[in-house]
Amino acid sequence: MGVQESRLRVEDRQAADPDGKWCVGDLTPKTEAAKQCPGFGIDAESPVEVPQKAMSARVFVHSLASGSFRDEFVVQFNNVADVGFWQGVRSRCDFDRLYEDLGSEHGGTMIQPLPNRKADYFRMQPLVWSVYMHESGTFLENWLNAVIQAGFGRTGSFKRFLSNQPIRQPVSIHGWDSVSHMIFALxxxxxxxxxxxxxxxxxxxxxxxxxxxxxxxxxxxxxxxxxxxAERWPAFHEAQCHMSEVTRMETDWKSMYRHTCSGHYEALLEVYDREKKLGFAMSCMLAKVTWDANTNCFIAGYVSASQVLPERIPYHEGYRLRFCRPSVRDELKPELMPPQVSEVYGYRATWTTARESHVILLNRLEEYLVWVQKHLLFKKRFCMTCPSSKWARAWSCNGRCSRAAHSAGGLALLSQFCGTSTARKR
Known part of the structure; x- marks a missing residue:
């Protein structure tokens, strides 16, 4: 009776739990599990075929790519080109070179083309650049796996792709591994x-x-x-931008800021309301302008035939300064500017250039002597035709002017110097 009751209890428990999860299973091990092991029932000396891992490639974004705007990726290979594991850093140019080599060796129709690069990638914001790099890494990973599955993993071009750079130490594959990268990517x-x-x-x-x-x-x-x-010196900024466009040279604005504060930068600008005089109220005069940090003023040296003291323009009157108007900037010729001191007295100045400058000076002196002779001849005729003038009263009976005596003496000395110099030159 006891045995029958125990059997009924087991049947009721199985009926109560139809899914069988509370049923007590057989405690003896199954013999079918051992038969499923590789090499079961085979001699120890016979070779056993162990399934090898499939060839694969993985591409990650380099940790410094987000902050430095470099298109570099960390590439990992498993069981590719008889190498169990390989890791290195490759740029987008290396991938393009691999595609060109594979296309020249095996034909371009057999290889899937690379994803197109965006032409304006250098204008992206840091966050957009980070997202773009991660998407490019995914595309390049799929492209490498397609190339490996097509059987190009053992080709010479692929091995050159692996040996292009030495294998580096494992690098972090996360682009947000430091606070500075995260800050600059935001x-x-x-x-x-x-x-x-x-x-x-x-x-x-x-x-x-x-x-x-x-x-x-x-x-x-x-x-x-x-x-x-640009906010502190708008006129200087426009002048330097125009000079950069003409010379096609990039400006280091940090150095420009330092040189301007120290007073070493000079620009040719136009000044409104010169010295706040009524005669210059409606005019705009040309001046060489520098900055004086001690007095917080602009120093304007006007271009004039006579000697004029420079004007100090306070900073709050900077609106009086302007660069050449945009409508006529194309007519400017910076190549005709006077040479700098380093160009005249630099290490490149040789005896030949000094001799050429001496010859140019002699030619200018000869032209000046011709002008002085014409000027004196005009004064003599004017004094003879107009006896009531002050020049006629200063003219002596022998036809020489007492006021021009010093000029005549200087003319003689210049003629003598020019003659001797011309003889030396010849």
């Missing part, structure tokens, strides 16, 4: 840098805070230096 970094208006704040943030920020923040700092320069 779009608010532009607002943080634009908020700074003093050179000391820019230096403390971009150069003294961290070495990583100093290396990766040069793009932001250069724009900020130009913006501060």
């Amino acid at each position: 779009p608010m970094m532009d607002d943080v840098v634009d908020f700074l208006e003093e050179p000391l704040d820019i230096v403390r943030l971009c150069e003294l805070s961290s070495n990583t920020i100093f290396q990766n923040g040069k793009l932001f700092c250069a724009k900020q230096w130009e913006r501060m320069y």
Whole structure:
């Protein structure tokens, strides 16, 4: 009776639990599991075929790509070209070179083309650049796997792709591995840098805070230096921008800011209301303008035939300065500007250039002597025709002018010097 009751209890329990999850299973091990192991029932000396791992490639974005705007990727290969594991850093140019080599060796129709590069990638914001790099890494990974599955993993071009650079140490595959990378990848970094208006704040943030920020923040700092320069000296900024366009040379605005503050930068500008005189109220005069940081003023040296003292223009009157109007800037010829001191007295000045300048000076002296002779002849005729003039009263009976005696003596000395110099030159 006891045995029958136990059987009924087991049947009721199985009926109560139709899914069987509470049922007690057989405690003895199954013999079918051992038969499924590789090499079961085969002699130990017979070779056993172990399934090998499939060939694959993985592409990650380099950790410094987000902050430095470099299109570099970390590439990993498993069981490719008789190598169990390989890892290295490759740029987008290396992928393009691999595609060209495979196309020249095996035909371009057999290989899937690479994803197109965006032409304006250098104008992207840091966050957009990071997203673009991650998408490019995914496309390149699929392209490499397609190339490996097509059987090009053992070709010479693929091996050259692997041996292009030495295998580096494993690098971090995450683009947000440091706080500096995360800060520079965020779009608010532009607002943080634009908020700074003093050179000391820019230096403390971009150069003294961290070495990583100093290396990766040069793009932001250069724009900020130009913006501060344009806000402080608008006329100087327009003049330097025009000079950069003409000479096709990039301007280092940080150095320009330092040179302008020290007073070493000079620009040819136009000044309204010269010296605030009534005679210049409706005019705009040409002047060589520099900046004086001690007095916080512009120093304007006017281009005049007579000696004129420079004018000090306060900073709050900077609106009186302007560069050449845009409508006539095309007529400017910077190549006709006078040479700098380094060009005249630099190490390139040789005896030949000094001799040529001496010959030019002699030619100018001869032209000046001809002009002086004509000028004196005109004065003599004027005195003879007009006896009531003051020049006629100064003219002596022998036909020589007492006021022109010094000029005549200087003329004789110049003629003697020119004659001897011309003889030496010949």
